[in-house]
Amino acid sequence: xxxxxxxxxxxxxxxxxxxxxxxxxxxxxxxxxxxxxxxxxxxxxxxxxxxxxxxxxxxxxxxxxxxxxxxxxxxxxxxxxxxxxxxxxxxxxxxxxxxxxxxxxxxxxxxxxxxxxxxxxxxxxxxxxxxxxxxxxxxxxxxxxxxxxxxxxxxxxxxxxxxxxxxxxxxxxxxxxxxxxxxxxxxxxxxxxxxxxxxxxxxxxxxxxxxxxxxxxxxxxxxxxxxxxxxxxxxxxxxxxxxxxxxxxxxxxxxxxxxxxxxxxxxxxxxxxxxxxxxxxxxxxxxxxxxxxxxxxxxxxxxxxxx
Amino acid sequence: xxxxxxxxxxxxxxxxxxxxxxxxxxxxxxxxxxxxxxxxxxxxxxxxxxxxxxxxxxxxxxxxxxxxxxxxxxxxxxxxxxxxxxxxxxxxxxxxxxxxxxxxxxxxxxxxxxxxxxxxxxxxxxxxxxxxxxxxxxxxxxxxxxxxxxxxxxxxxxxxxxxxxxxxxxxxxxxxxxxxxxxxxxxxxxxxxxxxxxxxxxxxxxxxxxxxxxxxxxxxxxxxxxxxxxxxxxxxxxxxxxxxxxxxxxxxxxxxxxxxxxxxxxxxxxxxxxxxxxxxxxxxxxxxxxxxxxxxxxxxxxxxxxxxxxxxxxxxxxxxxxxxxxxxxx
Amino acid sequence: xxxxxxxxxxxxxxxxxxxxxxxxxxxxxxxxxxxxxxxxxxxxxxxxxxxxxxxxxxxxxxxxxxxxxxxxxxxxxxxxxxxxxxxxxxxxxxxxxxxxxxxxxxxxxxxxxxxxxxxxxxxxxxxxxxxxxxxxxxxxxxxxxxxxxxxxxxxxxxxxxxxxxxxxxxxxxxxxxxxxxxxxxxxxxxxxxxxxxxxxxxxxxxxxxxxxxxxxxxxxxxxxxxxxxxxxxxxxxxxxxxxxxxxxxxxxxxxxxxxxxxxxxxxxxxxxxxxxxxxxxxxxxxxxxxxxxxxxxxxxxxxxxxxxxxxxxxxxxxxxxxxxxxxxxxxxxxxxx
Numbered sequence: 001x002x003x004x005x006x007x008x009x010x011x012x013x014x015x016x017x018x019x020x021x022x023x024x025x026x027x028x029x030x031x032x033x034x035x036x037x038x039x040x041x042x043x044x045x046x047x048x049x050x051x052x053x054x055x056x057x058x059x060x061x062x063x064x065x066x067x068x069x070x071x072x073x074x075x076x077x078x079x080x081x082x083x084x085x086x087x088x089x090x091x092x093x094x095x096x097x098x099x100x101x102x103x104x105x106x107x108x109x110x111x112x113x114x115x116x117x118x119x120x121x122x123x124x125x126x127x128x129x130x131x132x133x134x135x136x137x138x139x140x141x142x143x144x145x146x147x148x149x150x151x152x153x154x155x156x157x158x159x160x161x162x163x164x165x166x167x168x169x170x171x172x173x174x175x176x177x178x179x180x181x182x183x184x185x186x187x188x189x190x191x192x193x194x195x196x197x198x199x200x201x202x203x204x205x206x207x208x209x210x211x212x213x214x215x216x217x218x219x220x221x222x223x224x225x226x227x228x229x230x231x232x233x234x235x236x237x238x239x240x241x242x243x244x245x246x247x248x249x250x251x252x253x254x255x256x257x258x259x260x261x262x263x264x265x266x267x268x269x270x271x272x273x274x275x276x277x278x279x280x281x282x283x284x285x286x287x288x289x290x291x292x293x294x295x296x297x298x299x300x301x302x303x304x305x306x307x
Numbered sequence: 308x309x310x311x312x313x314x315x316x317x318x319x320x321x322x323x324x325x326x327x328x329x330x331x332x333x334x335x336x337x338x339x340x341x342x343x344x345x346x347x348x349x350x351x352x353x354x355x356x357x358x359x360x361x362x363x364x365x366x367x368x369x370x371x372x373x374x375x376x377x378x379x380x381x382x383x384x385x386x387x388x389x390x391x392x393x394x395x396x397x398x399x400x401x402x403x404x405x406x407x408x409x410x411x412x413x414x415x416x417x418x419x420x421x422x423x424x425x426x427x428x429x430x431x432x433x434x435x436x437x438x439x440x441x442x443x444x445x446x447x448x449x450x451x452x453x454x455x456x457x458x459x460x461x462x463x464x465x466x467x468x469x470x471x472x473x474x475x476x477x478x479x480x481x482x483x484x485x486x487x488x489x490x491x492x493x494x495x496x497x498x499x500x501x502x503x504x505x506x507x508x509x510x511x512x513x514x515x516x517x518x519x520x521x522x523x524x525x526x527x528x529x530x531x532x533x534x535x536x537x538x539x540x541x542x543x544x545x546x547x548x549x550x551x552x553x554x555x556x557x558x559x560x561x562x563x564x565x566x567x568x569x570x571x572x573x574x575x576x577x578x579x580x581x582x583x584x585x586x587x588x589x590x591x592x593x594x595x596x597x598x599x600x601x602x603x604x605x606x607x608x609x610x611x612x613x614x615x616x617x618x619x620x621x622x623x624x625x626x627x628x629x630x631x632x633x634x635x636x637x
Numbered sequence: 638x639x640x641x642x643x644x645x646x647x648x649x650x651x652x653x654x655x656x657x658x659x660x661x662x663x664x665x666x667x668x669x670x671x672x673x674x675x676x677x678x679x680x681x682x683x684x685x686x687x688x689x690x691x692x693x694x695x696x697x698x699x700x701x702x703x704x705x706x707x708x709x710x711x712x713x714x715x716x717x718x719x720x721x722x723x724x725x726x727x728x729x730x731x732x733x734x735x736x737x738x739x740x741x742x743x744x745x746x747x748x749x750x751x752x753x754x755x756x757x758x759x760x761x762x763x764x765x766x767x768x769x770x771x772x773x774x775x776x777x778x779x780x781x782x783x784x785x786x787x788x789x790x791x792x793x794x795x796x797x798x799x800x801x802x803x804x805x806x807x808x809x810x811x812x813x814x815x816x817x818x819x820x821x822x823x824x825x826x827x828x829x830x831x832x833x834x835x836x837x838x839x840x841x842x843x844x845x846x847x848x849x850x851x852x853x854x855x856x857x858x859x860x861x862x863x864x865x866x867x868x869x870x871x872x873x874x875x876x877x878x879x880x881x882x883x884x885x886x887x888x889x890x891x892x893x894x895x896x897x898x899x900x901x902x903x904x905x906x907x908x909x910x911x912x913x914x915x916x917x918x919x920x921x922x923x924x925x926x927x928x929x930x931x932x933x934x935x936x937x938x939x940x941x942x943x944x945x946x947x948x949x950x951x952x953x954x955x956x957x958x959x960x961x962x963x964x965x966x967x968x969x970x971x972x973x974x
Contacts, residue, residue, distance in 0.1 A: 014327060196750035199710050200814065204764040205730075205737030218754040352833035466921040496695035497862065498918055501904035505913040523833065526863070526906035530913060553909040567838035569867035570908050574886065577845065578838035578867070584803045585833075 015299050025291035032285055036093035043087035044073070048253065057082035059271045077273045080262055081251070088254060089278055093285065095255040099169050100236035104228055106174025107235075111181020112217070112224065118182065119189025120212050130186065133179035141176035141238050148172050149247040162250040169248060173238050177231065184227050188220040222300050229293030233286045240282055256282045312383050313340035314517050315364070315485060320377035322356070322363045324588070331588040333359045333372065335541040338615065343484065344515040346508075348532030348549070350525055352585055356541040357521045361487050364519070365398050382484070400430040403478035407490040409470035412477060413462040419446075419473055420458030423480060430481050445476040449506060468499035475507065482514065489521045504531055525568065529553055537561050540585055540596035542612075547621030557623045560597050595626065603627040640683030640719075641854055642707070642822060647716035649677040649699075649706050675925045676702040678878045678933070679716070681952060682960070684822075689848065689855040691865040691886075693901070694875035697922060700858045703875070704826045707856065708742050709733060720822070738768045741815035745827035747807035751799040757810055758795035761785070761817050768818045784813040787850075788843060805836035809843065816847070824856045829864065841868060862905045866890050874898045877933040878925055880952065884959035894961045896938050896971065932964065940965045 016022050060078040061067045076085035118129040153161045201211045242248035243257030251262055256278045263274025322334040334356040341347050351357045362368050364379050379386045414422055423442035427433055446454035449472040478486055492500035508531050511518045522528050528535055529549055536546040545558040556562045566579030583600045592598050595608040607626045615622050618630040654672040676699045684690045692700045706713045718726040725736050744750035761781045782792040788809040799807055815823055829837040847853055859865050872889050874882045882895040893899045903915040918937045923929050932950050935941040950962045965971040
């Protein structure tokens with residue numbers, strides 16, 4: 001109860017309530033996340049359960065089109081494998097969000113530790129780590145991901161790949177973007193480490209790791225929070241793009257990206273809904289995250305955000 | 308003899324800040340007069356409202372602050388009736404400002420010469436050549452060595468003390484009748500502070516300019532100003548001649564403050580300390596703002612805000628100070 | 638009585654040339670050029686047990702660097718720091734741990750010197766647990782309450798965060814953190830510069846009270862000459878990384894010898910004195926990157942001669958214990974002033 005009071009009494013909350021854009025995007029985002037993670041509860045079908053899928057139901061249009069083959073069981077129609085679009089999308093969004101958040105957790109872990117060490121230690125170690133980050137950044141995420149996914153699929157075959165796709169995508173996307181965090185954290189560590197409370201900790205004689213993690217790190221979390229929103233959106237986009245070119249999630253456990261891809265082959269034959277609905281869901285998801293991130297950045301000191 | 312009309316007359320000036328769920332009064336009914344070529348010091352702790360008062364005089368209170376009451380008369384005219392255009396003509400022309408940070412006035416990407424000529428051209432119809440001549444003479448006045456060369460240099464090529472001299476030279480350009488100096492030497496070292504203050508004092512006397520010196524430093528203000536206004540929590544606590552404030556302060560706050568100065572106390576002895584802190588804007592009491600820290604407080608002090616009244620030859624805002632002249636006390 | 642803290646010939650330089658690429662110069666062939674700030678150029682003095690020695694000087698004179706070298710936030714290039722006869726400047730970070738509890742520091746900015754994400758309790762408990770790992774939780778809690786009481790902050794406020802306190806109270810908490818490990822020697826770097834006059838008096842009194850109660854020894858860094866005059870036993874005057882004069886407070890303020898000390902003291906704003914009659918120094922303080930040859934003050938000194946431009950003045954100790962680094966004083970040229 002006290003915690004709740006603390007939140008409702010804070011400036012953040014006050015500012016939030018006065019920004020319709022923030023409220024709107026947060027509501028949409030909350031809705032999408034509840035719907036996707038509650039998919040087993042809300043979704044009319046389970047797209048992972050092979051026994052409920054009938055290939056005869058494939059490519060049925062949404063019910064409101066009034067087409068002769070529209071089926072009342074499938075509100076938004078079905079995909080080429082006969083799975084209900086609505087259920088598949090909800091499950092797919094869960095996969096997308098999972099990969100986005102998972103990749104960002106990995107990115108931030110690597111990036112924060114490297115940025116913290118580089119910023120605090122300085123000197124040669126800093127130069128080495130930050131040049132490493134520059135090298136990493138000069139390969140695009142897609143290039144790294146395409147390379148690793150293709151090699152993995154080539155060596156182990158599609159079957160094994162399907163089993164590990166989720167973890168692999170988190171690893172690939174997570175590893176490709178850590179320099180964003182490293183740079184941001186390093187910049188704010190460099191600002192913090194000369195403050196007197198850090199000197200005071202050194203005068204006490206505390207070991208370096210304790211100064212870094214106990215004193216400096218908590219004070220560099222604001223910009224990390226801000227870039228995290230942008231990074232989650234980016235990671236979801238990356239996953240969708242990889243899936244779209246066939247190097248992401250396999251069709252058996254579709255993400256939003258692989259759903260768009262699976263429908264793409266049928267657009268020419270008039271089955272527009274298979275790509276369109278996941279596409280809209282993806283755009284709405286990304287937009288709501290980015291708008292919320294924008295508001296958060298404007299609220300928190302924007303100066304801290306600069307590299 | 309008929310008293311001459313004051314150059315600057317501030318009447319019940321109030322400045323408020325509109326916050327999230329309340330309105331905070333930073334300056335609360337401040338009144339004082341400043342005669343031509345007179346020097347008034349406005350002293351107080353940080354948060355006492357002295358800088359805000361300075362900005363309010365030239366109508367430059369930045370949002371969310373606004374002037375919530377009172378008037379400012381400059382050369383007999385109410386500044387509130389001025390248009391923004393007329394106000395601009397007053398600012399930087401008839402009234403010049405000097406800030407603590409010279410870089411608030413100086414543009415880092417323009418040479419000193421460009422900035423001085425620009426200032427002149429904004430306020431005078433004057434040829435470039437004349438403007439340059441005038442700029443040179445002002446730089447000489449503030450004792451900048453080799454001014455011709457200095458005109459072509461950028462602000463970053465000067466030391467802090469030199470920059471503040473240049474700001475003073477720019478302030479002098481339009482021969483203003485009033486200079487408002489807000490903590491002009493706070494960022495400078497003592498030796499340079501003494502140089503700049505001496506220069507400012509000399510120039511005010513030579514050019515017959517009035518000076519409103521806003522500072523937290525009692526010693527500096529006592530060396531420069533003829534009269535001192537002590538501000539506390541948005542109001543003037545005491546206003547009197549420098550001599551009176553230094554030797555016979557009346558308000559308990561002023562008295563406490565002076566006894567807290569190390570210079571006034573024997574070495575290694577404890578300094579007088581006023582307990583507590585100045586109340587913040589949110590927690591101003593209903594009566595006298597000094598009530599919680601005052602030794603002399605009485606019952607009335609808690610209820611009623613004391614008015615700034617003439618007592619014993621000075622102006623004091625305190626219920627407890629008695630007027631020796633025998634005027635009726637309530 | 639021998640010196641409790643001895644500072645011998647301390648030298649500190651900062652390399653500000655940045656990375657390799659910024660160091661390369663193409664003037665007359667390619668070579669590396671390092672840009673070095675000479676922050677301290679051989680400063681020596683001693684502090685006796687229980688006294689307050691202040692270091693004064695203008696910004697950039699190296700007084701804060703000196704404080705940080707003595708407490709080993711910086712490692713000096715050369716020179717020695719002795720604590721009660723033991724050399725502490727060359728100890729490894731683990732070997733110095735016992736001395737960390739004896740020497741503590743209070744900083745200038747009350748807003749930056751406390752970790753904004755830690756409560757007062759956490760801030761004060763950390764040094765106690767670190768230096769006395771064997772004390773029980775309740776003993777440590779008692780110690781926190783004791784130091785809070787000593788500095789005049791209500792122990793009931795220990796669960797609060799720094800932003801809930803005023804500047805003066807934060808400075809008290811800073812002092813409590815230093816006192817928590819029961820130090821003997823405290824370095825205070827401009828501890829009252831950011832405070833208002835009435836609060837300054839509170840903190841200065843607190844410093845003096847604590848010294849009396851606990852027999853603390855202070856190294857007090859300040860630019861405020863009136864404050865220094867009030868609280869110090871002896872005063873060090875520094876200019877551009879060098880020691881100019883070191884003498885008893887009374888002696889120094891009534892009869893300064895070094896030309897820079899004279900100029901500095903004459904510029905103190907005197908409450909209640911009208912107008913100015915300070916000694917004016919021509920020119921500006923030179924940059925510590927290109928130190929002047931000879932005496933660092935010669936460019937602004939009205940009494941400088943050929944020898945001052947050429948030769949660095951040594952520290953001369955007079956019969957009365959006063960130390961001056963000036964050729965003019967040594968030769969007796971300035972005695973008549």
